Amino acid sequence: MVHVHELGKRYGDRVAVNNITFTVEKGEILAFLGPNGAGKTTTMRMITGFIPPTQGTVTVAGFDLFENPMEIKRRLGYLPENPPLYRDLTVSEYLKFAGKIKGISGDRLKAGFNMAIEKCRLGDVAGRLIANLSRGYQQRVGLAQALIHDPEVLILDEPTVGLDPKQIIEIRELIHNLRGDHTVILSTHILPEATAVCQKVVIINKGAIVAVDSPERLSSQFRQSERISFTIRNRESFDPQKVIALSGVTQLTGDPAHEGTYIVETELGRDVRSDLARVITENGWDLLELKSLTVSLEEVFLHLTTEEQGVVSTPAGVS
């Protein structure tokens, strides 16, 4: 749906975005992940046609950005970092205007308006001036503006910034529900957001892509072994040898912070959780908790965006 090929942007000598190439399939949600100033916004602005790139090509729905910018703009919904709102208009005036300049009118405008109001839960504030709305509502109006013409591709620049936790969850749910019908590119520097809603993550640092993959695969790429943590109550009768004897287990360590909690490391690709559970119950150690540990996206991200090389070795986060 969206093909970005060797896209680059230079401001004088400063390279803002360098040779970015990626593809988003129809119905996919892709997250742009990167620290502040990594070039996320610049890249998105280039895809929307707001900033012309200095090199490379962008194709959206088969249209080239240079040859057919209008066709692309018709198919694109864009929410910039700061929602582009006219503060002196009411929510419904603004959304109707947005629909009209996106090229819809009549019944389609009415339908799109109702859909956007409903999806972004703006029914209560439709008649109010945008200037009087809270930041969270303004953000939702911005999102409604991007949705109103039911675009094939949505580009959302930090869609959850400035919202309270409840609103963040609502917006993420909304974005999640767009999957399938819409192709979504969103940028964020909040990692759980990427894990929560995306199928594909592009990690970008200093204007260049450092990794492209699904959140799960990215995490697994950086782990050398599968790790499982379990907690038992009956510590006295615990016999480490019986656990190590299980096939595939390479190491067993106790968690110094929590008594009765142990971490088992196994060979890659082995899942010993059921065997482990059986051993524990058969020996009457009283199993309290058993879970597999994965390297969180956070660690992958830190690893990729900081200079230090080497394997992630910090205590794993829990997913």
Add this chain to the structure above:
Amino acid sequence: MKNIFALVGKEMRLYFASPVAYIVAAVFLLVSDYLFYAQIVYFSDLSTQMMQFQQNLPQLNIHLVVFRPAFMNMGIILLLLVPLLTMRLIAEEKKGRTLEFLLTSPLTIMEIVLSKFLAAFGLYLLLLVLTLHVPLILSTLTTVPMKPLLTSYLGLALMGGVFVSFGLFASAVTENQIVAAVLSFGLLIGLWLISPGSEGAASTPMGVVLSFLSLVSHLDNLLKGLLDTRDLSYFLSMMLLGFFLSHRVVESSRWK
């Protein structure tokens, strides 16, 4: 075309959502009515004097005594007020980041800039229409010559188009509305003051150029009731110049 309707509608809605349009209109009406009043008082003084002399003089021309000078003074008032109407046009969109919204919508820059021009020009014409009550009232008391009145309004409308398009350009180069207003004051006052200086200088090559550029002399022709294509083409080309520059500036703002 639909896009232009939507854009002009939004501009108009924003004009009347803020107090600026109302205040500008109120101040303009107050001052312009005073200008008419002053000329009418002068006109009646002149008439009384002439009656005292009881000479067989031709009748005083109400257009030349009342309307022409009042319209000329009104030009100066408009020169001061129009920048206040145009300063927000593009500067506000830049500051509020809504220009990005417009430029990423399926709109051409032509449509965006043209509808800004049309909205501000429409408001300007509305201001002119508000002054029509003066000739209307006067026409109940005396015969008001229609043709010079029409060319005068045409001249004021064309002058307004030039003011608006220069103001639009000033608004396009900055995101600060005050800067935009001051810049357009500068441009418009400059345009207003250009003249060959003296009668003698008018025949020198420089004088010819200056007198062609002089807004006041072109306006005065129309205020006198003279309809000349040279004046019309002057106003239209100045309008186009301001419009073209605005278009270029908006276009190039994407490249920075």
